[in-house]
Amino acid sequence: MTVLHHQVPIQKYHGTGNDFIVVDATESVPDRPAFATTYCDRETGVSHERSPRTGADGVLFLSLEPRYSPPRVVMTLVQPDGSIAAMCGNGARVAAAWAAERTGATELMIDTPAGTRRATIDGDDVTIEMGVPAFAPRAVPLSRDTELIEEAVEGLTVTAVNTGVPHAVALVDDVDAVDLDAVAPAVRYADAFPEGANVTLGSRVDDDDATPRFRQRTYERGVEGETRSCGTGAVAVAAVAKRLGRLDGHDAVTVSPPGGDLRITVPDDGPATLAGPAEREFADELETVVRSP
Numbered sequence: 663m664t665v666l667h668h669q670v671p672i673q674k675y676h677g678t679g680n681d682f683i684v685v686d687a688t689e690s691v692p693d694r695p696a697f698a699t700t701y702c703d704r705e706t707g708v709s710h711e712r713s714p715r716t717g718a719d720g721v722l723f724l725s726l727e728p729r730y731s732p733p734r735v736v737m738t739l740v741q742p743d744g745s746i747a748a749m750c751g752n753g754a755r756v757a758a759a760w761a762a763e764r765t766g767a768t769e770l771m772i773d774t775p776a777g778t779r780r781a782t783i784d785g786d787d788v789t790i791e792m793g794v795p796a797f798a799p800r801a802v803p804l805s806r807d808t809e810l811i812e813e814a815v816e817g818l819t820v821t822a823v824n825t826g827v828p829h830a831v832a833l834v835d836d837v838d839a840v841d842l843d844a845v846a847p848a849v850r851y852a853d854a855f856p857e858g859a860n861v862t863l864g865s866r867v868d869d870d871d872a873t874p875r876f877r878q879r880t881y882e883r884g885v886e887g888e889t890r891s892c893g894t895g896a897v898a899v900a901a902v903a904k905r906l907g908r909l910d911g912h913d914a915v916t917v918s919p920p921g922g923d924l925r926i927t928v929p930d931d932g933p934a935t936l937a938g939p940a941e942r943e944f945a946d947e948l949e950t951v952v953r954s955p
């Protein structure tokens with residue numbers, strides 16, 4: 663057997679602190695899960711002087727199809743545990759920024775396993791249409807045939823919603839008063855969620871009368887830990903707050919995870935939207951192994 667060491671060009675981006683290695687899908691990376699597990703590691707993974715953190719929350723394999731108008735990007739997110747996520751809100755913003763840099767387009771279509779999402783670019787700011795949040799048991803999915811609204815699951819009172827991926831959302835008085843690493847794993851693996859769930863906390867902290875604001879923390883499936891930001895989780899906080907009658911109207915909501923501020927809308931009659939920055943950190947090359955018999 664021949665073992666070839668091949669250098670793969672990569673770029674590192676982040677969206678409000680949710681950070682990703684970006685690889686053009688035309689590059690040969692035969693073992694994507696192993697590549698993600700190796701280079702996302704927070705102690706021994708990818709590092710660079712222009713990045714504050716070692717490792718990443720996932721690897722985005724992006725395939726640009728510039729012939730379409732608007733241009734399309736096929737996005738595959740491989741997570742640090744090697745699993746593929748159906749959707750990622752911050753990842754979709756990064757995918758749109760990456761493709762906009764290559765095409766000059768200000769509107770793009772992002773193809774994800776959860777469906778096609780429209781992206782609009784305005785400078786560093788990217789808005790993604792996130793689909794209609796779904797509470798239906800089969801859509802979450804749940805292992806039962808009734809919705810799960812404000813019920814105790816493994817000691818945490820949660821509402822289950824799918825915003826591209828499943829979230830168990832707990833609206834609490836103070837997100838920082840919860841020991842998320844301690845409570846989240848049991849909820850993430852609870853029998854109620856046959857495919858698992860991301861575990862998201864939200865607390866309302868309006869600081870003026872103009873825009874409602876929530877703080878947010880998310881423990882992510884696939885990362886198996888808390889991330890600095892989660893876009894589907896931010897939409898989930900706003901969707902659950904609306905569903906529980908704690909948020910009125912169609913107006914934008916600010917949702918603030920530890921890594922920054924996101925702007926969310928959850929209209930009655932159309933897709934939710936997620937807006938916020940996507941920033942490039944650096945470009946580099948990473949080694950991957952290609953074995954041939």
Ligand SMILES: N[C@H](CCC[C@H](N)C(=O)O)C(=O)O
Pocket residue numbers: 680746747748749750751752753827828860882883884885889891892893894895
């Ligand atoms: N960070 C992502 C979510 C990744 C989803 C993933 N953790 C899963 O459901 O397995 C976001 O910004 O929406």
